[in-house]
Amino acid sequence: MLRRTLFASLAALLLALPAVAAENFPTRPVTIIVPFPPGGATDVAARMMAEGMAPLLGQPVLVDNKPGAQTVIGAEAVARAQPDGHTILMASGTTLTLNPLLPDRLPYKAEDFSPIVLVTKLPFAVVVRNGLPTNIADFVKLAQSRNGSLNYGSNGPTSFNNLAAVAVLEGMKIRMQEITYRGDAQQLNDLLGGTLDAIVVGGSSGLAAHRSGRGRIIGWTGEERLAVTPEIPNFSELGPDMVVQTWFGLLAPARTPQAAILRLNAAAARALQSTELRDRLLAEGQFVAGGSPDDFATFLAQQAERWRPVVARLAGKRE
Secondary structure (H helix, E strand, O other), X not given: OHHHHXXXXXXXXXXXXXXXXXXXXXXXXXXXXXXXXXOOHHHHHHHHHHHHHHHHHOOOEEEEEOOOOXXXXXXXXXXXXXXXXXXXXXXXXXXXXXXXXXXOOOOOOHHHEEXXXXXXXXXXXXXXXXXXXXXXHHHHHHHHHHOOOOEEEEOOOOOHHHHHHHHHHHHHOOOOXXXXXXXXXXXXXXXXXXXXXXXXXXXXXXXXXXXXXXXEEEEEOOOOOOOOOOOOOEHHHOOHHHOOEEEEEEEEEOXXXXXXXXXXXXXXXXXXXXXXXXXXXXXXXXXXXXXXXXXXXXXXXXXXXXXXXXXXXXXXXXX
16 A cells, blocks of 8 residues: 555656646746748847847757758757757748648648747839839739739749739739749849849848849738838738748747746737837838737638649749
């Protein structure tokens, strides 16, 4: 009887240990895995969040870049990490909206992650080379008159920037030739060199070209105008189906204790309330989001529902 009682007490103690650890979370530095190289929009957002969250968590928050394979390498690293909240992912729309919808086999699935917080939403900028019309109506007229001879850059048929391009082209009833690249940098180089007519890129890349005067943003694919470019319209002002935004958000491995998830969410929410951080993100073309883990889970489900038929259609064309 005594032995059974001791074993029962020990079992109860072992079951309670994760809860106790979660309540004391974090007990060491937290690492945000970024599945992109340093310097991009995802990396910038992650480093801003790390800086804002560290004082609130009482531990350093580090950023570790693990790029490659359309964000798969970094995402898999977090999916396989110890589910204690000390290793988390700064995911993008590519990671958990588009990749799970593609026919290619993934080493992870959406269920391998626990949402923490939706950090930002990012519209895309439609940037044209110098010498082309700098307002939407005139550009559309030119494209229609060229009957498909103008071209644009994308990161592949089922990339988020191409989803934005397809929405704009179909909404404006114009045809352009898609030229595929492996990233934004070479697209920008070719646009500035005059071999590309237009590109559809994230805010920081588009704003850099626009501010340099070597390219011009003619429109955004967001829901509302950016405060940093209030004079530039959204394509959604011409048609609601042209709203296309990617996103950045923090997630932990599945089975991470809820106490750790809530602590991370509270720190992220406080960080996002900082005027300095919000202004810096807006200057990068990102709209601050926030909300609860449940809000983020609902958003992910809505994104998958919206893009599933579009991705299936474009993936079919790719094959």
